[in-house]
Amino acid sequence: MQVPVHGADGASFVLHARHTTERPRMMARRVLALLWRCVLAVLLGLAFAVPMQTAAAADEAPLRFGILPLGGAFESRNDWEPLLADLSRAIGRPVSVLSVNSYEALEQAIQRDQVDMAFLSGKMALDTVTQRRMSVVAQVTRHDGLPGYRALLLTRKTGPRTTLKGLLAEPERWRLARGESRSVSGFIVPQLQLFLPNHIAMETRFASEVVGTHQATALAVANGEADVATNNTADFERFKLQFPAEAERLQVIWESELIPHAQIVVRREYGPEFQKKVQAFLVEYARGKGPRGDAERAVLKSLHDLAGFVAADNSSLLPAAKLAYQLARQSAMSSQWVNEAARQARLQRIESGYAEQTGALRGSGR
Known part of the structure; x- marks a missing residue:
């Protein structure tokens, strides 16, 4: 029973x-x-x-680390995990990885307070510091010793559309592959330094556009899905190693001025003592001698060929603030307005906003 x-x-x-x-x-x-x-x-x-x-x-709540999408999400996660494992041991706390496929997805995660620490380039780092209560603790360095990198335009070596002169003369006949609007080298700098001065708005003047990561834009041109792509020197060097056959089909037709390197930011709710602990780990990473130092340098080599990190604070974002200001001003000058008074009002708001922003960056530090 x-x-x-x-x-x-x-x-x-x-x-x-x-x-x-x-x-x-x-x-x-x-x-x-x-x-x-x-x-x-x-x-x-x-x-x-x-x-x-x-x-x-x-x-044991993990420190949530957000990664700027430079390649694929899975690839970025694999690249960062060794360094973040070392960080976890140094601070005595688990570190989890948030790797996404777009700037927008990462920005939304930051807005929802799902990110405690992140690797970000100029405009996104600027927004997190001025709007999302985060602080800069370090900035990356590269083996070439330059204080930054350059935005690029790529085309195929052969075909009907291969020259900068042809691009500027008839942009409406070209298919564009570009970065998201928050991408410094994928959108902001090419728009500011090349297209707007030639009375070309990237969003409206091309026959079509593909928006994606630097890897995706380069592949789009190499595979004949686009005629011109935005990119940058660091990511194109990486692309050559990962996709040598596709890279061989491409050429550089334009380079920008130097763009400052990306930053590491931490949420301000983690106080100065914790931020200094993270900063010390990053600054000392890969600086030692012997097997441990060699292993750490190998980690950075695979991680976008970084040389290391230097201590930084919010004032390191002043160049990014200047770029955003110049782009906003250039856009206001080239746009159509109901009257001149409306244009001047917009320009005045841009000026006052920039002055307030730079004052905060210089004064707040951390």
């Missing part, structure tokens, strides 16, 4: 009676004893297990 029994935690049990001749009173005592054991287990679990697990979870 089978007797179903339901425990206090919702679990169900089946009591198997070996002899159908057992008396009902004995069966009832067994059922009550089983129920009492279930209730006791639940009470003990509530009294001891839950508080211990909650405290452990609070102490």
Whole structure:
């Protein structure tokens, strides 16, 4: 005979009676004893297990690290995980990785407070510091020793559309592959330094456009899906190593001025002591001698060929603020307005906003 029994935690049990001749009173005592054991287990679990697990979870909550999408999300995660594992050991806290496919996805995660620390380039780093209560702790350096990198335009080496002169003369006949509007080298700098001065708005003047990562834009041109792509010196060097056959089909037709390197930012809710601990780890990383230093340098080599990190604060974003200001001003000057007074009002707002922003960056530091 089978007797179903339901425990206090919702679990169900089946009591198997070996002899159908057992008396009902004995069966009832067994059922009550089983129920009492279930209730006791639940009470003990509530009294001891839950508080211990909650405290452990609070102490070991991971630091959530957001990665600027430079290649694919999976590739970026693999590249960063060795360094973040070393960071976790240094600060005594787990570090989780948030790797996304777009600037917009990363920005939304930051807005939802799902990111505690991030690797970001100029405009996104600027926005997180001025709008999202984050602070700069370090800036990356590269082996070439330059204080920045350059935006590029890529075309195929052969075909009907291969020259900068042809691009500027008839942009409406070209298919564009570009970065998102928050991308410094993929959109902001080419728009500011090349297209707007030649009365070309990237968003409206081309026959079509593909928006994606630097890897995606280069592949689009190499595979004949676009005629010209925005890119940058650092990512194009990486592209040559990963896609040598496709890279061989491409050429550079324009280079920008130097763009400052990307920054590491940390949420301000993590106080100065914690920020200094993270900063010290980054600045000292790959500086040592011996096997450990060699291993760390190998990590940085695979991580976009970085040389290391230097200490930085919010004032390192002043060049990014200037670029954003110049782009806004150039756009206002080249746009159509109802009247001149409206244009001047817009320019005045841009000037006052820039003055307020630079003052905050110079004064706040961290």
